[in-house]
Amino acid sequence: MVDAHRTFVIIGGGLAGAKAAETLRAEGFTGRVILIGDERDHPYERPPLSKGYLMGADERDSVFVHEPAWYAGADIELHLGQPAVQLDREAKSVRLGDGTRVHYDTLLLATGAEPRRLDVPGTGLAGVHHLRRLAHADKLRGRLAALGKENGHLVIAGAGWIGLEVAAAARSYGAEVTVVEPEPTPLHTVLGPELGTLFADLHREHGVRFHFGARLTEIAGRDGMVQHVRTDDGEEHPAHDVLAAIGAAPRTALAEASGLELAPSPGGGIAVDASLRTSDPDIFAAGDAAAVQHPLVGERLRVEHWANALNSGPAAARAMLGREISYDRVPYFFSDQYDVGMEYSGYAPPGSYDQVVCRGDVGKREFIAFWLRDDRVLAGLNVNVWDVTGPVQELIRSGDAVDPHALADPGVPLTALKKD
The missing domain is CATH 3.50.50.60 (FAD/NAD(P)-binding domain)
Known part of the structure; x- marks a missing residue:
């Protein structure tokens, strides 16, 4: 009652x-x-x-x-x-x-x-998408399936998490995909250049084309439908659909x-x-x-x-309800792209860290990357390595200095890491 x-x-x-x-x-x-x-x-x-x-x-x-x-x-x-x-x-x-x-x-x-909107001519054409709501996903899912059957082209503005995940989904349907990104690598503002190249290589292996260092300036069409896009460096890319994935x-x-x-x-x-x-x-x-x-x-x-x-x-x-609350959760997110799963914990924006340390096999995409400042772990990304989120977050939360060489050594348990 x-x-x-x-x-x-x-x-x-x-x-x-x-x-x-x-x-x-x-x-x-x-x-x-x-x-x-x-x-x-x-x-x-x-x-x-x-x-x-x-x-x-x-x-x-x-x-x-x-x-x-x-x-x-x-x-x-x-x-x-x-x-x-x-x-x-x-x-x-x-x-x-x-x-x-x-x-x-x-x-x-x-x-x-x-979702942030593209401020370019042509955004009112049919085939321009955003992805934030279930209705958006309903519509985009149908379009990706159609593009796959028709060998159609999807252009994605933005190589962040949403852009890359949609690129992977589009390729699973067989659609052609081009990603336009102003930064030099995917996920540049999150992972920095050290790890961004790895994700560019992953998507290229699955047929995704990247156009880095450029922004969309126009979405052109005919009879109300998307036909191609233009970028600020004068390039033109065929497109039947466009996804704006430039943040929220x-x-x-x-x-x-x-x-x-x-x-x-x-x-x-x-x-x-x-x-x-x-x-x-x-x-x-x-x-x-x-x-x-x-x-x-x-x-x-x-x-x-x-x-x-x-x-x-x-x-x-x-x-x-009047409870004493101090919301201090370690920031966390996850992503799945093709056969690569990953989890990111912490907060290490550009300029906040002085080195990146990896343990495991980066070439096989089975590793953990750590962002450090003054030998203290700010963030960690585990790629196809599981059940380590707890220890990674403990390293972040403790604020203890660690030995970077031991941090890179898979033989040293994460729970044993602490610099004397």
């Missing part, structure tokens, strides 16, 4: 919002829980959209966080297909797109992120309009402390939209990956 004297509202129908709602009930909250999502689909997980579901290996129903009946069973009130268009902090209410006003005592903003921007418009503190660019996001509380004590934020003052990293950090949504939603729910 729901006790209506307290109402917790969650804006955002993704993984963070769904896990927050689940946690509120698991922690014994008996008040009203209202979850607002601007998509008509029930909350779902996003990794399958560029992995198993896009490749046709997973069924559509497998992406959902809970079965639809779970929400009624847990007394979670759903407002799906209804965007939240106004947040009135003084009245403690949220106005929905249909005019409905929802009162809250405590509010969680789990508004996520949205946090959805902060609601927070900004209500006067909540935002984090500065380039990361942006809704500024929250280590307990995921915003500048308003009755409002919290989690997931892709939240920029956390991270106790471990020592700076404000916004993380867009699945593990952050999975963990920060429940953490925010506990903070909303």
